[in-house]
Each structure stands twice: as C-alpha cells, then as structure tokens.
Amino acid sequence: MDLCLNLLKSEPEKNLVFSSVNVEHAFAILATAAANKTREDILKMTSQADIATTAHRVKSLESLSSVQLDSKMFTCFQPKSEFWKTHFTTASHGLVDFTDPKTADEINSWIEKSTKNMISKLVDASDLDSLTRMILVSAIFFKGSWETPFRRTFEGAFNGSKQQVKYMQHNFKNITYNESGEFQAISLPYANDGLKMTVLLPKSDLSSFGVSLNASKLKEIFAGMRSAREVNFQMPKFSIESELDLKSIFEQLGFGHVFTAASDDYSNLTDESVFLSMARHKAKIEVNEEGTVAAAATVAKIMLKMCVIPIEFVCDRPFLYFIRKEDEVLFAGRFVKP
Structure with missing residues (x-):
C-alpha cells in the first residue's frame, strides 16, 4: 500500500x-x-x-x-x-x-x-x-461488471465547472459506506471475485486530504466500511x-x-x-x-555498463615532445609539419 x-x-x-x-x-x-x-x-x-x-x-x-x-x-x-x-x-x-x-x-x-x-x-x-x-x-x-448496474444517467456540472459531464446514478438500499468529518466513502461491489471499487470523496479539497493520507489511515477507512441504510450515489462516467x-x-x-x-x-x-x-x-x-x-x-x-570512453588525443596540429626521466630531459623538440 x-x-x-x-x-x-x-x-x-x-x-x-x-x-x-x-x-x-x-x-x-x-x-x-x-x-x-x-x-x-x-x-x-x-x-x-x-x-x-x-x-x-x-x-x-x-x-x-x-x-x-x-x-x-x-x-x-x-x-x-x-x-x-x-x-x-x-x-x-x-x-x-x-x-x-x-x-x-x-x-x-x-x-x-x-x-x-x-x-x-x-x-x-x-x-x-x-x-x-x-x-x-x-x-x-x-x-468487472457491477453487481448492481447503474440504470440512470444524466448530465451535470463537476466541481463548479460550466462544462457538463455525464453522470451515472443509483439509489442503493444496502451498500457498504463510511463517513467522518473528513470524507465520505462507498464501496461498489463487482459481480465476481469479491472485488469492489471504493470511492473516497474528501469533504475538503483533494490535495489537502491527500497530504494527510497514509497507509494506516487508508486501511482504517477500508476497515470502517459498514452497510448503510440507503445511499443515493452519483458519479461521472470516466476514462x-x-x-x-x-x-x-x-x-x-x-x-x-x-x-x-x-x-x-x-x-x-x-x-x-x-x-x-x-x-x-x-x-x-x-x-x-x-x-x-x-x-x-x-x-x-x-x-x-558502458565501456569507459577513451580520451581523444589526436596530434593533427603542431606539438612539442620531450624524452625524459622525471625532470631530466634527454631530448626535446617540436613537430610543425610532416
């Protein structure tokens, strides 16, 4: 998690x-x-x-x-x-x-x-x-198919925007739900394998809620899901x-x-x-x-791992040369032209 x-x-x-x-x-x-x-x-x-x-x-x-x-x-x-x-x-x-x-x-x-x-x-x-x-x-x-498919859709605003989005709506009579002063949560079961989609809706802005959300808090929210009396649930269709x-x-x-x-x-x-x-x-x-x-x-x-790329040292212009042992120079000179 x-x-x-x-x-x-x-x-x-x-x-x-x-x-x-x-x-x-x-x-x-x-x-x-x-x-x-x-x-x-x-x-x-x-x-x-x-x-x-x-x-x-x-x-x-x-x-x-x-x-x-x-x-x-x-x-x-x-x-x-x-x-x-x-x-x-x-x-x-x-x-x-x-x-x-x-x-x-x-x-x-x-x-x-x-x-x-x-x-x-x-x-x-x-x-x-x-x-x-x-x-x-x-x-x-x-x-996964919903255990209870949504039978009603309608268009409405999202988050105060003038742009209309397509919602799906269902009035669940007995659905797993959790609520606190910070959020509402609902679990929508799929028809197979015991899988569900849990939708977590903060009561404050999402970014503030996300900052405080950690593994223990999320597990606590999941563990606190209980069957509710009745929930009128609406959510946009989305991709x-x-x-x-x-x-x-x-x-x-x-x-x-x-x-x-x-x-x-x-x-x-x-x-x-x-x-x-x-x-x-x-x-x-x-x-x-x-x-x-x-x-x-x-x-x-x-x-x-890349091989070490050798340093390029190409004597294609005039250069000096020294034949030496430490600081003792035996021969020296320059090469100016072939």
Missing part, C-alpha cells in the same frame, strides 16, 4: 490511473534477477517485504476470473538457469535483437495483446540499442489514461542510485555487468454504467 500512495502523489493536478500491483510484479521479477544490496534496494524502493510474499499475491490474483496477469523477459542472451528456479517461473522469455528497429514493435505487440489493446506504444525504438540487454514487461488486465516515468518518481523518493551503474548486481540473471536504466508505467481505465475495464503495463530496461 505504501507504493500505491507514493504513486498516488504523482502529477497531483491531473487525472491519474495506475496499477501498483503491476509495478510490484515487474520489480519483484527484477529483484529475483538481482542479488545482495541491489536486490535489497529494489524491494525497499517498491515497498515489498520480500519476493516470496509478492509472488504469493500475484498467484492469488491470477486465480481471479476477472483479472489477467502476464510477464515476459525480452533478452539478447540466455538467462542463467538459476533464474528459472525462482518464484516467477511463469514469466515467458524471448530472444531478440535490440539493434533491430522491429524489436520495439514486437514488445509493443505483446503488451497490446496482454492488455486487450488498451495499452500501446510503451516502448520506442529509441529506447533500444546495442547496450540493451533486457526489456522486462509485466501486464495486468481487469474487466483515464496515464503514463508514469517510474525512474523519475523513484529518484524523487531517494532511490536514484538504483538506476545507476553503481547498482549492478544482477548475478542471478547474467554474468555481465548490467544495471537498471529505465522504468515506465502506463495504465488506462474506463468506468461506465455496466462496470469497469482497466489495464496497465510496466517496462524496465536492463543495459550493459
């Missing part, structure tokens, strides 16, 4: 959607590939207790009929056999040529297929080069798409070193000296009278 709240602080003035469990899934696989301090830093950065716990959560989600999870490693090498003996043995693998411009299309096609065409063009050809060693992708897709630069977000949280060549222990994956150089997340959600469709994908790039 800590990762969820950290991501929730991204771009506070904009509409936002993301899947923190999708991000955790990707980074848990990266942590499996890593070792020692690199692994510890990845888990700490993404607020994961350990790999086994995340693997168990992912497996539980995979059993839900309304949720599909997938992951794939695109590499230009054969990962070590030890890697496949870990928790994420279901991750698929493909050998690719990262210098081929078509490889980006291949990765994006996989993402589109895994998210039912909701997420596209997450990887650009410019992201890939001869130093790229792996692109790890995780994907999640969710489709949101977001793309997050996870590297930038984690750098702001103090984990910039995880994305540098100093954090290079991926010895469970390869003997090459590699490091995490990029991480990106994209998500989309559509909410209407019938239910919700949502998808997300996370990509992470592992690249080879």
Whole structure:
C-alpha cells in the first residue's frame, strides 16, 4: 500500500490511473534477477517485504476470473538457469535483437495483446540499442461488471465547472459506506471475485486530504466500511489514461542510485555487468454504467555498463615532445609539419 500512495502523489493536478500491483510484479521479477544490496534496494524502493510474499499475491490474483496477469523477459542472451528456479517461473522469455528497429514493435505487440489493446506504444525504438540487454514487461488486465448496474444517467456540472459531464446514478438500499468529518466513502461491489471499487470523496479539497493520507489511515477507512441504510450515489462516467516515468518518481523518493551503474548486481540473471536504466508505467481505465475495464503495463530496461570512453588525443596540429626521466630531459623538440 505504501507504493500505491507514493504513486498516488504523482502529477497531483491531473487525472491519474495506475496499477501498483503491476509495478510490484515487474520489480519483484527484477529483484529475483538481482542479488545482495541491489536486490535489497529494489524491494525497499517498491515497498515489498520480500519476493516470496509478492509472488504469493500475484498467484492469488491470477486465480481471479476477472483479472489477467502476464510477464515476459525480452533478452539478447540466455538467462542463467538459476533464474528459472525462482518464484516467477511463469514469466515467458524471448530472444531478440535490440539493434533491430522491429524489436520495439514486437514488445509493443505483446503488451497490446496482454492488455486487450488498451495499452500501446510503451516502448520506442529509441529506447533500444546495442547496450540493451533486457526489456522486462509485466501486464495486468481487469474487466468487472457491477453487481448492481447503474440504470440512470444524466448530465451535470463537476466541481463548479460550466462544462457538463455525464453522470451515472443509483439509489442503493444496502451498500457498504463510511463517513467522518473528513470524507465520505462507498464501496461498489463487482459481480465476481469479491472485488469492489471504493470511492473516497474528501469533504475538503483533494490535495489537502491527500497530504494527510497514509497507509494506516487508508486501511482504517477500508476497515470502517459498514452497510448503510440507503445511499443515493452519483458519479461521472470516466476514462483515464496515464503514463508514469517510474525512474523519475523513484529518484524523487531517494532511490536514484538504483538506476545507476553503481547498482549492478544482477548475478542471478547474467554474468555481465548490467544495471537498471529505465522504468515506465502506463495504465488506462474506463468506468461506465455496466462496470469497469482497466489495464496497465510496466517496462524496465536492463543495459550493459558502458565501456569507459577513451580520451581523444589526436596530434593533427603542431606539438612539442620531450624524452625524459622525471625532470631530466634527454631530448626535446617540436613537430610543425610532416
């Protein structure tokens, strides 16, 4: 939940959607590939207790009929056999040529297929080069119908704006609800898997409420949900798409070193000296009278440490020369022309 709240602080003035469990899934696989301090830093950065716990959560989600999870490693090498003996043995693998411009299309096609065409063009050809060693992708897709569909829609103003938006409305006779001096909260159940959408409506402005919202407070709100007598609920239909630069977000949280060549222990994956150089997340959600469709994908790039670039010293103009031992000069001269 800590990762969820950290991501929730991204771009506070904009509409936002993301899947923190999708991000955790990707980074848990990266942590499996890593070792020692690199692994510890990845888990700490993404607020994961350990790999086994995340693997168990992912497996539980995979059993839900309304949720599909997938992951794939695109590499230009054969990962070590030890890697496949870990928790994420279901991750698929493909050998690719990262210098081929078509490889980006291949990765994006996989993402589109895994998210039912909701997420596209997450990887650009410019992201890939001869130093790229792996692109790890995780994907999640969710489709849920409301247990009680909304039967009435109407147009109305939102947040004082003159622009009209389409609302959906239902008079719930027995719905899970919570209220305090700070907020109202309602949980709208989906028809399957015990899943629900909890809508949290601050009584003050959203930004002020968000500053005070932490994991313990959010858990307390969820735990305090009770069946209410009757609730006349109205909410806009909406569609949101977001793309997050996870590297930038984690750098702001103090984990910039995880994305540098100093954090290079991926010895469970390869003997090459590699490091995490990029991480990106994209998500989309559509909410209407019938239910919700949502998808997300996370990509992470592992690249080879760049060789030290030699200093250029080209004597293509006049120069001096000295043959010496310490300060004792035996010969000296200049070269002016061939």
